[in-house]
Amino acid sequence: MKRIDPIPTNLGPEALLRSLGIVAPEDIDIEAIAFYSGLRVRRRRLKCCEAMITGKGNRGIIFLQEGSMATRQRFSIAHELGHWATDRGQTVACRSSEIGKFLKGNEVERAADQYAADILMPWSMFKDACRKHPRLDLNAVKAVASEFKCSHTATLIRMIDSDLYPNAMMIQHHAERGRKWFRAAKKVPGYWFPRDDLDVDSFAFELLNDPTARDEGFPRKIGADAWFNTKGADRYEITEQSFRVPDEGVVTILRLHEAMIGL
Ligand SMILES: [Zn+2]
Known part of the structure; x- marks a missing residue:
């Protein structure tokens, strides 16, 4: 043969x-x-x-x-x-x-x-799929993830990297190990570096510490100082949406205020 x-x-x-x-x-x-x-x-x-x-x-x-x-x-x-x-x-x-x-x-x-x-998730196909979702939230991640048969985390990283959501950032927390890692869209200035600790006002804190808390169904507004120590953070309001990832802790999608990235 x-x-x-x-x-x-x-x-x-x-x-x-x-x-x-x-x-x-x-x-x-x-x-x-x-x-x-x-x-x-x-x-x-x-x-x-x-x-x-x-x-x-x-x-x-x-x-x-x-x-x-x-x-x-x-x-x-x-x-x-x-x-x-x-x-x-x-x-x-x-x-x-x-x-x-x-x-x-x-x-x-x-x-x-x-x-x-x-x-x-080749860019040409992936960006076409993302364009159906003007806002980066968990629903958008789920829809695109099921189209490409990829995990929510891998899809979210790709959406952040796509340049289509210039004010987006994701942060993954692990219950035992504190802040694990984050990824920000290219346009987000480096001084918007997330806090090491998790603010008790953040929904991510609740998800990590209360086993009965459920994932957020929609993004909610929160003061940027809950997520950043950067000077002037208290002037801005951002949105946060957090969800659990099995065995990996809690993932948070932040949408920064446009003024924070100079838009
Ligand atoms: Zn390897």
Whole structure:
């Protein structure tokens, strides 16, 4: 039987999609794309990590933690495909804390995450989907996430990066570890750096500390000083919407006042 040579993955994510004739989000079958790139996917109970890739020449295997959420598995496959594109043939093991977090200071993992976002949510299709939602709130995140079959967190990061919501910021808190990380739209000045502590007035505080509290159904107004120590923060009102993410704590979407970003 003749073996078909894999498509070279050094095409870059968008070119790879084009070469496979994929033009709509529902056609992004990441396991099939991995297969065309010379990779098979196996699900196992892994002790070392959430996902790993190992290979020789232009063929390899991605091992995934079995039983994890479908959106998580999808992102993990795409992340490993990212490693394959840059370091083909190497064995790489990735912990859950290294996948989908766009880790600062770890360029290898960050590049794999970026590759994953670029192939699962290619800009041309993704921005078209976002334009149906002039406001970045949880409903918009849910709608776009279901279109691209990605997690709410991964989708929100991409929406923040899209440049379509210039005053948006997201912050993820973990109950035990305090402030975890944040991501802001490019136009948000660096001095709007979120507070390390969580203000008791914020809804995120309630969600983290009261197991009976429910996610906010809509964004609500709050003084910017609840989220920022920056001088003059008390002059502005912003909106906050917080929601729980299983095993990951609480995610907050902030919409800054336009004057805070010079609009
Ligand atoms: Zn990795």
